[in-house]
Amino acid sequence: MKVKYMNSDSVAMCRRNAKKIYDDVICSNKKSLHELFDDESIIKSMSLEIKEFKLKCSGENKLQEDIYNVKAVYESMQGLTDSQASEEKLWAAYTLSEQLDYMKKRWPATNEQAVCTKYLFGYGPHRSLFRNGMSRLWWIGRVTKDDSYSDPYELTQFVCTHTDVIQFICEQPVCQQYNVMHGVLKALYDLDKAYMAEEESGIPDKDRKGVKVGKIIIQQTGKYMNLLSGTYLLDLYEEEKIYNMAKSYIIKLNKKMQKK
Template identity: 35%
Template sequence: MKVHFLTENALEALRTNLRGNLRHYADGTNDWIYDYFGADNPFLEFKLDFPSFQLNFNENDDTGTIDIKNAIILYSAMKSLTDTEATDERLWAGMCHYDFWDFLQVRYKVNNPRELIESNIKTRYFFAHGKRRSLFTNPLAKLWWCGRLTYDETRSDPFELTKYVDKYFSSASVPLFSNNYMANKQITVGLLSALKHLEENGYDMTHRKQKLLEATKYLNVLGGTYILDYFTSEEIEEKVIKYMKSLKGASFSTTSVQNEPLTIT
């Protein structure tokens, strides 16, 4: 399967003239793009071939759950991308405007030009923020990077942590992944492993997003003292578990868990 990226000139032209083209983002096809550029083809084939895959969206499903399913599908197929290639706006904007135009139309129920908001289209089809944050606001880049940072080949199911993220994905994917230190996969795996371990052992995760933000805040503070990149995922996991247990008001569903030894096996 071939995917397509936008040329640099085409990307800038579409971004610059977004307001004038806004109504077309409700079109059923992307034919308007070819009409807009005339004889100049705005798309080029990406150099790599990928296994064929399809992204799906069912409006009756939980958004976070279906996004995680699609993250697994997309990352499994496009795992051969390098991190450098996967930070290139031209690739994700190209795929949004070409290969997955139909998917985005269904994903965001875009069918009435009057409902279109320029800032929303900029976020969905381009990089609307700084590069790091945009990787987790662009809907396709977000799927790939979620897979990249949570895939753990040491587990019997390498996507075990990816599936765990669906508990946070709808409301907390941006604060979770857009921190600079979360670009280190070992840190992400360590953090999620800690939260999963705590939850499975009775830690009260009723306010899940709040607990996640508390854990990421702790890593930010820890990063002011230590170079987090030097820690293994196991060390990050142990530090997060210890910190979360120390919080005032931390509670467990069983008393036996409170006395559980900290050492992770």
């Protein structure tokens, strides 16, 4: 199957007609996108071939299904360049047509605003990559896949089950650099994994080395990296150095939080 896209005029038209799309295409199922605009060729095909993929959305365990869907989309569409995958017109073809059923179940729209934020690119160019219902699957795969693990999607699983990481780490400009992103992700992941293992073994709190990674830890780590990037050009650092910096910060922060 070929990669689908819309031209940018069609995307602009969808944005302008978000209310109609919300009413007729998403809520009432009265019309498909091409029926709404009387245009059989509104969805176009690139020459790039991809493997067919089917997304899961039973609604029972959204986060686990997200992991499956990230792998499905990224594996299937790995042939896209970063530049192509950053195009709203590509993902709009999937959210509004090719994967409309998935979108309705995974991101039920409650108003026309959702058409702009989840079906199109409704934020800045970088943030939108992780907010659009379909592009987020590709980009989470892109920034978390790590071949140094026996399962290259180990970090993906961590990110999909700790969704604050997407907002506070993946969307941070400083973390766009691969070494920074992976150094921070691995520090969070390793500390969380250690905590889970210690929890299972019943190790007393005072002897634990792991950290339960929750929203505050993730948010503060993102802020800390941003703060550091004000003085240091972190892009120059090896992943290991970033890992150690992030890890020691998280441990200190956790101790501080425990004292309170």
